[in-house]
Amino acid sequence: TQLLEQSPQFLSIQEGENLTVYCNSSSVFSSLQWYRQEPGEGPVLLVTVVTGGEVKKLKRLTFQFGDARKDSSLHITAAQTGDTGLYLCAGSAGANNLFFGTGTRLTVIP
Amino acid sequence: SQTIHQWPATLVQPVGSPLSLECTVEGTSNPNLYWYRQAAGRGLQLLFYSVGIGQISSEVPQNLSASRPQDRQFILSSKKLLLSDSGFYLCAWSSPRGTPDFGPGTRLTVT
Numbered sequence: 659t660q661l662l663e664q665s666p667q668f669l670s671i672q673e674g675e676n677l678t679v680y681c682n683s684s685s686v687f688s689s690l691q692w693y694r695q696e697p698g699e700g701p702v703l704l705v706t707v708v709t710g711g712e713v714k715k716l717k718r719l720t721f722q723f724g725d726a727r728k729d730s731s732l733h734i735t736a737a738q739t740g741d742t743g744l745y746l747c748a749g750s751a752g753a754n755n756l757f758f759g760t761g762t763r764l765t766v767i768p
Numbered sequence: 769s770q771t772i773h774q775w776p777a778t779l780v781q782p783v784g785s786p787l788s789l790e791c792t793v794e795g796t797s798n799p800n801l802y803w804y805r806q807a808a809g810r811g812l813q814l815l816f817y818s819v820g821i822g823q824i825s826s827e828v829p830q831n832l833s834a835s836r837p838q839d840r841q842f843i844l845s846s847k848k849l850l851l852s853d854s855g856f857y858l859c860a861w862s863s864p865r866g867t868p869d870f871g872p873g874t875r876l877t878v879t
Contacts, residue, residue: 662811689867691867693870698873698875699872699873700858700860700870700871700872700873701812701858701870702870703867703869706867746811746812748812750867756814756867756868758804758811758812758813759811760811761811
């Protein structure tokens, strides 16, 4: 089983602050996805990164895939209350094989 | 566009009772279909996936089973629920090489 460890597990910050969430593994993945999940709903895909060293920006969110394709980070600039949720990374090791991280629960306080 | 439906949204069942959760997908054909379980706001555990009608792969041995009677229908079942079966069950679909897109989920509480 390929494990993806996310840190921190919980994060509570003030609106307007910046934050970074990490996703680490000892395994190499062909691609890595980031999802955000609201309570009582299914996860929603934010981004997919496939190339080692790749950086993708989605408005205030910046995603980076590690050079060795074993880790990733999500950086949020000027957090807003709407960013509150559970952030999940997931690594793909092949068809039909997606391993989910342990999750980071983010709370943005107004 | 594709849409994925799950029902019921919530379910409370006694220990030892049967279970049937249904998932259907619209707007695509021959999707890959998945059942995941999520415990208490944590990561997702893949239970079953299917690449076609009648083709089911199980990832975790347990008292649950899955069936795919039609191309866009995926059913999760149990003959006798255990307390440990409580959780948030998510159905997902993907194209053959795509990333899973999740349904709204079913909250199951076994009492």
